[in-house]
Amino acid sequence: MKSNRPSSRIPNFTFPMVxxxxxxxxxxxxxxxxxxxxxANSREVGRLIEAGELGKPxxxxxxIIERVHEYILANLTRGGSRGSADTSIRRIKxxxxxxxxxxxxxxxRNLAEGYLMxxxxxxxxxxxxxxxxxxxxxQCAVAVAKVIDSALDLQTSLLRKSRxxxxxxxxxxxxxxxxxxDINLEDIFRxxxxxxxxxxxxxxxVIFGKLPxxxxxxxxxxxxxxxxxxxxxxxxxTLRADRKPSIILSTLQKRxxxxxxxxxxxxxxxxxxxxxxxxxxxxxxxxxxxxxAHVLPVGKFKFRAAGEDFxxxxxxxxxxHGDVEFQIFREYREIFERYLKWRDCNFPExxxxxxxxxxxxxxxxxxxxxxxxxxxxxxxxxxFASRVLRKARINWILRESKDxxxxxxxxxxxxxxxxxxxxxxxxxxxxxxxxxYHNSAESLAECPGPGGCAxxxxxxxxxxxxxxxxxxxxxxxxxxxxxxxxxxxxxxxxWSLVSYRYLxxxxxxxxxxxxxxxxxxxxxxxxxxxxLKIGQIAASSVKRADWVREALARVDEEDFHPKWDGFxxxxxxxx
Numbered sequence: 001m002k003s004n005r006p007s008s009r010i011p012n013f014t015f016p017m018v019x020x021x022x023x024x025x026x027x028x029x030x031x032x033x034x035x036x037x038x039x040a041n042s043r044e045v046g047r048l049i050e051a052g053e054l055g056k057p058x059x060x061x062x063x064i065i066e067r068v069h070e071y072i073l074a075n076l077t078r079g080g081s082r083g084s085a086d087t088s089i090r091r092i093k094x095x096x097x098x099x100x101x102x103x104x105x106x107x108x109r110n111l112a113e114g115y116l117m118x119x120x121x122x123x124x125x126x127x128x129x130x131x132x133x134x135x136x137x138x139q140c141a142v143a144v145a146k147v148i149d150s151a152l153d154l155q156t157s158l159l160r161k162s163r164x165x166x167x168x169x170x171x172x173x174x175x176x177x178x179x180x181x182d183i184n185l186e187d188i189f190r191x192x193x194x195x196x197x198x199x200x201x202x203x204x205x206v207i208f209g210k211l212p213x214x215x216x217x218x219x220x221x222x223x224x225x226x227x228x229x230x231x232x233x234x235x236x237x238t239l240r241a242d243r244k245p246s247i248i249l250s251t252l253q254k255r256x257x258x259x260x261x262x263x264x265x266x267x268x269x270x271x272x273x274x275x276x277x278x279x280x281x282x283x284x285x286x287x288x289x290x291x292x293a294h295v296l297p298v299g300k301f302k303f304r305a306a307g308e309d310f311x312x313x314x315x316x317x318x319x320x321h322g323d324v325e326f327q328i329f330r331e332y333r334e335i336f337e338r339y340l341k342w343r344d345c346n347f348p349e350x351x352x353x354x355x356x357x358x359x360x361x362x363x364x365x366x367x368x369x370x371x372x373x374x375x376x377x378x379x380x381x382x383x384f385a386s387r388v389l390r391k392a393r394i395n396w397i398l399r400e401s402k403d404x405x406x407x408x409x410x411x412x413x414x415x416x417x418x419x420x421x422x423x424x425x426x427x428x429x430x431x432x433x434x435x436x437y438h439n440s441a442e443s444l445a446e447c448p449g450p451g452g453c454a455x456x457x458x459x460x461x462x463x464x465x466x467x468x469x470x471x472x473x474x475x476x477x478x479x480x481x482x483x484x485x486x487x488x489x490x491x492x493x494x495w496s497l498v499s500y501r502y503l504x505x506x507x508x509x510x511x512x513x514x515x516x517x518x519x520x521x522x523x524x525x526x527x528x529x530x531x532l533k534i535g536q537i538a539a540s541s542v543k544r545a546d547w548v549r550e551a552l553a554r555v556d557e558e559d560f561h562p563k564w565d566g567f568x569x570x571x572x573x574x575x
Contacts, residue, residue, distance in 0.1 A: 491551075
């Protein structure tokens with residue numbers, strides 16, 4: 001049962017089950033008990049507390065920090081990610097930074113009040129002085145609300161009582177999907193081919209060979225990595241003639257010593273480059289998320305055919321197959337087995353499937369793919385983060401299989417989660433489906449004017465200019481201003497439009513205004529409408545622009561569409 005009484009001593013607010021690297025600072029929520037502790041530098045705050053420079057701990061805060069610690073500890077124990085815990089602690093630090101400045105006497109009784117005041121401060125910073133974005137303000141408020149809701153056993157989140165709301169616009173799910181719609185598969189395939197070329201080139205002979213490390217892609221682009229050495233141009237500047245011989249000799253000795261150092265630590269950036277590329281390929285092939293893939297243990301894997309793919313099992317010492325670890329495409333098996341042999345040869349003592357070389361960091365921390373991003377930048381290939389690769393894989397499988405239930409099961413999601421968080425609507429597929437629907441649902445009938453008629457129920461278009469011909473299913477010009485008229489995507493229809501415009505031009509040229517007023521002749525309005533249609537068709541695609549040019553050439557040669565040829569001859573004969 002949670003206690004409301006402040007403790008007379010400071011409990012242990014660390015997280016002993018979390019591993020930290022030698023250069024990382026272990027989490028300790030004790031710093032939030034001291035006024036200014038949240039503001040202090042993380043590497044200095046321990047010394048400041050020991051020296052008494054932050055004063056005595058504020059014991060009224062102990063109950064709050066106890067419950068915050070319980071919440072984060074419980075999430076980690078349940079299998080929650082280290083990244084989520086780190087985010088919670090960083091957001092709580094932002095909250096207590098404000099508390100120390102504006103609400104120092106905070107305790108469990110007024111915690112909710114303090115949170116709501118802090119959200120007003122976030123609104124002020126994001127909306128008035130614009131020192132933070134609206135999205136950052138909202139994300140901070142959400143993260144801290146989750147912790148405080150748990151600390152106070154609230155059924156309704158405090159966030160709902162605040163004035164902060166999720167910002168609309170580009171952060172909205174549908175809007176985001178629209179902006180990222182139709183992930184360019186060709187770019188992803190190009191990225192994948194570059195990764196395959198990279199891992200195929202970075203053999204032990206290349207990794208431990210002479211610098212620079214050089215990778216040539218099948219497309220001809222070349223990547224060079226000199227590690228910590230300067231390239232040839234910089235070397236010439238360093239060894240220029242006006243330098244002292246002793247400096248030149250020292251520089252050359254250092255370069256040769258470094259180039260001769262083929263230890264794993266010296267070549268760590270290249271090892272990490274290959275492992276990062278292998279991990280990206282693995283995620284794209286299996287659909288496993290980055291956090292899970294990064295901590296997968298190595299083992300003896302067995303492959304069993306499953307249709308066109310393979311199910312991969314982990315083999316235990318008693319030779320029993322365990323559960324399916326993941327499923328891969330048939331073509332990936334050779335690449336994966338080659339990687340396993342390379343990994344076992346170079347990292348036999350490491351228990352991770354993807355043993356990144358980390359210096360001063362906990363081994364399970366997900367690495368940044370900076371080396372891989374640099375590689376992509378230098379060879380002119382777009383880099384794709386793991387989450388984009390997973391989303392592209394899910395959408396590709398969904399579009400190929402057209403089976404949401406199967407796709408969701410393959411990726412370990414509920415069908416609703418798949419539709420809500422992963423499926424990206426495709427404009428191209430939507431257009432095809434709309435066209436198919438209209439083609440099946442709407443059969444066009446003959447009409448007096450160019451094109452076809454959806455149904456024999458004349459309906460004037462909104463915005464029809466005054467004086468235009470009325471649609472009545474007998475007047476060809478009236479069809480141009482009728483909602484039921486449909487253009488046909490064909491070269492013949494374009495020929496019909498251009499021919500009919502020529503006919504209306506003849507009619508307009510023969511017109512003499514007896515009253516000499518400013519009234520616009522219906523034929524003139526019909527010509528404008530036809531010209532608009534022809535111009536839009538020509539602008540819609542290169543193919544249709546060719547149709548328009550061909551139709552104009554035919555009419556210039558007096559080769560008119562059969563539907564209007566007779567009328568044109570009568571009009572020209574009368575004139």
